[in-house]
Amino acid sequence: MQAIAVRDVEKVFQLRHDRSLKELAVARLRGRPSGDSFSALGGVSLDVQQGESLALLGFNGSGKSTLLKLISGVMQPDRGSIGVRGRIAGLIEVGAGFHPDLTGRENVYLNAAILGMDAATTRARFDDIVAFSEIERFIDTEVKYYSSGMFLRLAFAVAVHTDPEVFLVDEILAVGDEPFQAKCLARIRALHAEGRTLVIVSHDLDTMAKLCERGVVLDHGRLVLDGTAQEAVRHLRA
Amino acid sequence: MSGTTDAGLVAPGRGAGLLDVVRQRYLLRLVVRKELRVRYRGSVLGLAWSYVRPAVQFAVFYFALGEFLQQRNTLPPFALYLFSGIVVINLFSEGFANATRAVTGNAPLVKKIYLPRELFPVSSIWVALVHFFPQLVVLLVAAVALGWRPTLLEVAVAVLGALVVLTLSLGLGLLFGALNVAYRDLENIVDLIVMVAVWFSPVLYPWTLVRDSLGEGTVLLWLYQHNPLTIAVELFHRAFWWPVQTAPPEAWQIPDRLVVNGVLALLFSLAVLALGQLVFRRLEGRFAQEL
Secondary structure (H helix, E strand, C coil), X not given: CEEEEEEEEEEEEEEECCCCHHHHHHHHHCCCCCEEEEEEEEEEEEEEECCCEEEEECCCCCCHHHHHHXXXXXXXXXXXXEEECCCXXXXXXXXXXXXXXXXXXHHHHHHHHHCCCCHHHHHHHHHHHHHHHCCHHHCCCEHHHCCHHHHHHHHHHHHHCXXXXXXXXXXXXXXXXXXXXXXXXXXXXXHHHCCCEEEEECCCHHHHHHHCCEEEEEECCEEEEEEEHHHHHHHHHC | CCCCCCCCCECCCCCCCHHHHHHCHHHHHHHHHHHHHHHCCCCCCHHHHHHHHHHHHHHHHHHHHHHHCCCCCCCCCHHHHHHHHHHHHHHHHHHHHHHHCHHHHCHHHHHHCCCCCCHHHHHHXXXXXXXXXXXXXXXXXXXXXXXXCXXXXXXXXXXXXXXXXXXXXXXXXXXXXXXXXXXXXXXXXHHHHHHHHCCCCCCCCCHHHHHHHHXXXXXXXXXXXXXXXXXXXXXXXXXXXXXXXXXXXXXXXCCCCHHHHHHHHHHHHHHHHHHHHHHHHHHHCCHHHHC
């Protein structure tokens, strides 16, 4: 059974240059379009089965993040359709829901709620989250005083302790120092072993080849390869 | 893709709008708490500021209008008349202005995680309600001190007035907040509306002055009287000031059909809310890329 079905999805961005009334009026008078369009995705179809781990690869500007945002529902496709089964958590830039003026503890609760956890579940997992992040001493300090590593560790800890069926992960494997990275990867493998679906975007090709079974390569908004993760990595390096 | 079935798949990012916010009350509560924490960060007085601000505003109006401009004898007790109107306008102004900025103000979240986006304007209205409460406390204390003993009618009339304002500010907040994503001019327009609102409703003067100035039966007077804010303000006057007032009958009368107009204003505000929700949903799909 598939967890994600992407059907002929297109996404075009309008790049608006002119914002002020004067600029808009001048553009209209000269018959010049007030912006360019840029096609981020042009007709992508993709099925992800439940329990699969998919590496979404491609160079900058290939449309990986756009596809992830469409799957998470943050953006809507211009054409085509997207369907998902089960609850989705987008770890699209961890810490997006963090507020610098709240303490670590408050941010854990707020971010867990944003990612769909209720109060009781958050309370039950709170100690695990803090232990995972290894910042016990600073949990009641405002997040603005955290180092960037501490911030990312806490944000990542919250994200991997929610329990959605589908995880969308965007470039978060570069979190913290090496031991912590190893811990993150172990956690992601554990999530996968529990039968959750993973879609991961990263430029860390070696890690992706080890972590994922399947690999998909996007190039300028088109799907150019769908095979194993190793094949996808080899294609990109060719 | 043949052989695969799409049954049971749901399109992401298409929620049920305001209904989703009702379902996610826990998240709403946390977002409201965040807003309040952030508003009063690093401040010693904290939420007590929500008492200080209206009190100072009230004192300025009271001395400038009541004493310097000699208005205190027109609508005694003038202090209570002013205050019962000002709290209505404060609730509207704060709710409307902040709801308009709610989506743009939460851009990092809107761009990266899917949540029912109505959550942000609704939380702004909720925060305005939290700030309304201390003002209401001050109003009640003042009214009771002046001999106010409410009946069920006074309570019902006040609740009706508050409902009109809350519904209207949420509806307008959704409408302007959605448009504000593409055109930031809207928040300036909203500031203008809020600035003007206090003068186009009978907060600082009796409505009878407007009647005498515009003339009975004119369109302008009809519009003034059917402004939902005018009605809400008069509902509050009726609830908190009328029972203890000692103004001469020629200076102030309860506007005709006040309660009927109150119900109509609530229906009108619900229509604005429906329109706001409709426009919000229509534009919501583009929020993430416009921000």
